[in-house]
Amino acid sequence: MSAQSHAKPAAVGGSLFNATTLICGVLIAVMAAIVLVRLVFGLGATTNLNDGYSWGIWVVVDVFIGSALACGGFSVALLVYIFNKGEYHPLVRPALLGSLFGYTLAGAAITFDLGRWWNFWHIFWPGYFNVNSVMFEVAACITLYIIVMWIEFSPVFLEKLGLHDARKKLEKILYIFIALGVVLPMMHQASLGTMLVVMGGQVNALWQTPMQPLLYLLSAITLGYGVVLFESCVAASAYRRQIEVQMLNPLARVMLGIMAVYLLVRFADLAVRGVLGQAFQLNGIALTFWIENACYIAPFLLIGTVAARRNPARLFLAGVAVMLGGILLRLNGFLIAFDTGPGWTYFPSVPELLVTIGVFAAEILGYIIITRRFPVLPREEAYAQPAHG
Amino acid sequence: MASTGLLKLESDAKIADASRRLGMPRREFLQFCATVAAGLGLPPGAEAAVAEAVATKKRPSVIWLHFQECTGCTESLLRAEHPTLERLILDVISLDYHETLFAAAGHQVEQARKKAMADNKGAYVLVIEGAIPTRDGGIYCKIGGQTAIELARECAADAAAVIAIGSCASWGGMPSTDPNPTGASGVAEVLGKPVATIPGCPPNPYNFLSTVVHFLTFGALPPVDQLGRPQFAYSRLVHENCERRAHFDAGRFAMNFGDEGHRKGYCLYKLGCKGPETYANCPTILFGDAGAGTWPVGCGHPCIGCTEQGVGFTKPIHMLAKVRNVEPPQQYPRIVEEQGVGATMGSAATLAAVAGAAAGAGAMVARNLGVSHQQAEEAERARTASEKTEA
Numbered sequence: 103m104s105a106q107s108h109a110k111p112a113a114v115g116g117s118l119f120n121a122t123t124l125i126c127g128v129l130i131a132v133m134a135a136i137v138l139v140r141l142v143f144g145l146g147a148t149t150n151l152n153d154g155y156s157w158g159i160w161v162v163v164d165v166f167i168g169s170a171l172a173c174g175g176f177s178v179a180l181l182v183y184i185f186n187k188g189e190y191h192p193l194v195r196p197a198l199l200g201s202l203f204g205y206t207l208a209g210a211a212i213t214f215d216l217g218r219w220w221n222f223w224h225i226f227w228p229g230y231f232n233v234n235s236v237m238f239e240v241a242a243c244i245t246l247y248i249i250v251m252w253i254e255f256s257p258v259f260l261e262k263l264g265l266h267d268a269r270k271k272l273e274k275i276l277y278i279f280i281a282l283g284v285v286l287p288m289m290h291q292a293s294l295g296t297m298l299v300v301m302g303g304q305v306n307a308l309w310q311t312p313m314q315p316l317l318y319l320l321s322a323i324t325l326g327y328g329v330v331l332f333e334s335c336v337a338a339s340a341y342r343r344q345i346e347v348q349m350l351n352p353l354a355r356v357m358l359g360i361m362a363v364y365l366l367v368r369f370a371d372l373a374v375r376g377v378l379g380q381a382f383q384l385n386g387i388a389l390t391f392w393i394e395n396a397c398y399i400a401p402f403l404l405i406g407t408v409a410a411r412r413n414p415a416r417l418f419l420a421g422v423a424v425m426l427g428g429i430l431l432r433l434n435g436f437l438i439a440f441d442t443g444p445g446w447t448y449f450p451s452v453p454e455l456l457v458t459i460g461v462f463a464a465e466i467l468g469y470i471i472i473t474r475r476f477p478v479l480p481r482e483e484a485y486a487q488p489a490h491g
Numbered sequence: 492m493a494s495t496g497l498l499k500l501e502s503d504a505k506i507a508d509a510s511r512r513l514g515m516p517r518r519e520f521l522q523f524c525a526t527v528a529a530g531l532g533l534p535p536g537a538e539a540a541v542a543e544a545v546a547t548k549k550r551p552s553v554i555w556l557h558f559q560e561c562t563g564c565t566e567s568l569l570r571a572e573h574p575t576l577e578r579l580i581l582d583v584i585s586l587d588y589h590e591t592l593f594a595a596a597g598h599q600v601e602q603a604r605k606k607a608m609a610d611n612k613g614a615y616v617l618v619i620e621g622a623i624p625t626r627d628g629g630i631y632c633k634i635g636g637q638t639a640i641e642l643a644r645e646c647a648a649d650a651a652a653v654i655a656i657g658s659c660a661s662w663g664g665m666p667s668t669d670p671n672p673t674g675a676s677g678v679a680e681v682l683g684k685p686v687a688t689i690p691g692c693p694p695n696p697y698n699f700l701s702t703v704v705h706f707l708t709f710g711a712l713p714p715v716d717q718l719g720r721p722q723f724a725y726s727r728l729v730h731e732n733c734e735r736r737a738h739f740d741a742g743r744f745a746m747n748f749g750d751e752g753h754r755k756g757y758c759l760y761k762l763g764c765k766g767p768e769t770y771a772n773c774p775t776i777l778f779g780d781a782g783a784g785t786w787p788v789g790c791g792h793p794c795i796g797c798t799e800q801g802v803g804f805t806k807p808i809h810m811l812a813k814v815r816n817v818e819p820p821q822q823y824p825r826i827v828e829e830q831g832v833g834a835t836m837g838s839a840a841t842l843a844a845v846a847g848a849a850a851g852a853g854a855m856v857a858r859n860l861g862v863s864h865q866q867a868e869e870a871e872r873a874r875t876a877s878e879k880t881e882a
Contacts, residue, residue, distance in 0.1 A: 150838075152831040153824075339856050415861035422853055449834040455841045 111195055112481035114341055114474045126467035133460020136453045137214055145217060148453045154446025162436045163458050164211035166294055167429050169244065170322045172204020175251065176287040177326025181356065183280050190349055192480040195258065197330050199478050202255050203465040205248050211461055236296045243290035250282045258476050291322035298435045306439035307377040308391050313367060320364040321428045327357035328424030335418035337479065351411040354420065358401060365398055387439050394434055397427030497521055497539050509546035527704050530697065531713060532723045544708040545583055551707055552607050552615040554646055555589040558632050558639040559666045559675055560621030564657040565591050567693035570779055571700065584703060601635045608649060616706060617650035619643060622659040622666040623681045626674030643681055652712050653678065653686040656699055661688035662800040679719060687712045688719040692797035695776055698724040718800065728815055729766035729794050732774040735759065742823040759788060760812065765796030767814040
């Protein structure tokens with residue numbers, strides 16, 4: 103495939119023990135302890151969930167936001183395999199790795215939030231299927247996608263283990279999984295938006311729209327590119343590597359294009375539904391709405407020109423802004439602008455926060471271990487050259 | 492319409508005769524007929540048909556057999572009040588054979604039975620009270636030298652309708668409880684054909700009475716369920732109309748006989764009440780015409796499920812019933828539900844620390860990237876400049 107014309111991926115190497123991995127390890131241990139308490143003594147013992155807010159940050163952040171942030175693999179695969187832009191191929195593996203961890207942990211995190219978690223297997227058991235449920239669609243789709251992603255990523259492990267025959271055989275049928283790996287997230291990222299629609303009047307009018315599935319899908323794709331920008335810059339910075347600006351520059355342009363479509367749909371929908379006025383009221387909801395959308399507008403100012411896109415700092419900040427925008431879109435819809443009636447309040451408890459932090463720490467630790475020990479990032483020659491091409 | 496039908500009958504000479512015969516005021520007689528029709532769930536107008544049938548039709552001949560039983564069903568019938576049963580059962584029907592109520596005995600009575608059967612061939616009603624023993628050729632119950640099996644078959648052969656009264660006749664009842672030494676069986680099983688059953692221990696007399704009056708009025712037994720029980724009486728769970736149902740729904744249960752909940756009249760489900768799996772109309776028509784609360788659950792005793800095969804005389808009284816309609820949840824919501832707590836010092840601090848750390852790290856990464864970019868740009872410019880000078 104087009105991978106041949108690029109630098110082959112190689113393990114970064116180096117020690118697995120440093121301040122970052124140590125802190126991640128501690129955070130993961132804390133999370134494990136809290137999860138154990140939660141599984142034995144229940145949600146009431148660990149979370150601030152109540153009858154008004156039955157979904158807290160474990161669902162909204164770990165699953166909704168976690169899986170959206172993990173769309174890098176899907177967004178890049180979309181570009182490389184569907185739109186046949188082979189030049190981005192070196193970005194596929196690192197992006198896929200981020201997705202792999204994001205989704206696997208999102209799938210695991212949903213178990214923490216199930217009241218009767220020991221019944222989790224019901225959703226995979228045909229007799230229990232509720233084929234009319236959007237939750238079922240999301241659960242089945244995400245599970246399939248996690249399996250597909252591990253298969254998509256398995257050449258990395260086969261390479262490392264020296265199983266070249268197995269790898270060759272797998273690569274012959276890999277296109278099936280790559281295709282599935284693009285279709286499945288499009289399905290469930292849209293369905294996650296549908297979940298907001300089925301919440302009805304509890305969701306603020308600025309977020310409650312039948313267009314939400316499309317918005318969630320578009321935002322998931324842009325988030326994917328945003329995460330790739332973020333991840334490439336951070337990896338380059340942390341591993342003292344060269345930044346792939348020659349790839350990130352056009353990639354950022356694609357991202358801006360999709361973001362323009364997103365903003366168009368977002369504001370046209372508000373205008374058509376006649377609720378745009380609510381965005382100009384003096385209250386917290388309007389404020390968080392504008393912060394969310396400012397995050398979507400900021401990248402146009404940061405990296406609007408080709409020259410600006412050559413600056414990795416600007417690319418990094420644009421990536422962060424896109425991520426924040428996507429995060430806020432989901433947080434606002436499901437928690438901040440979510441009103442279940444007078445008296446109900448929700449703010450995550452310390453154990454809830456620590457579990458969510460632990461989930462993200464696990465993603466970072468996993469990323470470090472895999473990139474240091476397995477061939478994921480493009481092989482780097484000893485450069486005396488500047489940090490971009 | 493219906494009421495005008497009854498009103499017309501009020502001045503009817505036949506009705507006047509019938510009410511005189513039954514020893515009740517004319518208006519009370521008509522009220523009785525209307526109550527029976529309503530109890531049977533019949534359409535408007537049927538009360539007039541019932542009144543006319545009771546007043547004018549030839550009293551149907553009834554043959555009543557007793558087998559393995561305690562005569563509780565008959566005792567229960569004797570206590571019916573509106574009108575007194577001895578009047579109704581002797582004047583509305585022609586009770587031609589009934590061992591408990593007959594003054595005669597021995598061959599004389601057997602003769603009366605045979606004569607009634609011959610005279611009313613194909614038109615009499617056979618009522619069987621008590622289970623029929625089937626083990627060892629049925630020798631455990633004999634009347635006049637005949638086994639219960641033989642008697643039941645002989646009398647059923649030419650009957651227009653067969654009614655099994657009481658739980659024993661319906662499926663074996665108490666005598667059929669394990670290990671069932673006599674092989675006690677229900678009437679339908681012995682005759683090998685479905686019969687109308689009025690289970691209960693004892694059954695409510697009005698359920699029996701209404702069934703007979705239906706037969707008298709329409710010449711056929713009322714619609715029955717798959718166990719032969721008339722639907723007008725046995726189509727609803729005791730649980731559905733129980734006066735203690737509100738306590739069940741609210742989760743208030745008596746846990747021991749005589750405890751506070753029991754004294755306060757809470758639900759008896761956890762004491763083993765079988766109301767949730769027993770079909771009968773006990774809570775709606777009550778017993779003994781003595782007013783409110785006169786039925787087992789009303790008096791504080793759990794329903795034992797006497798009208799339900801496999802429940803009554805089978806399940807221990809203390810055993811929890813299988814709820815046929817709505818299972819109670821294991822927990823009930825609190826009256827005052829916690830509405831959530833806002834941000835605490837700890838949670839706000841944790842979130843702020845994470846946000847601060849992320850912002851700081853982001854700023855540092857951005858700055859480093861910016862600095863190296865600037866250096867690279869400068870190096871680039873210096874290189875192009877030196878290339879120019881060289882050229």
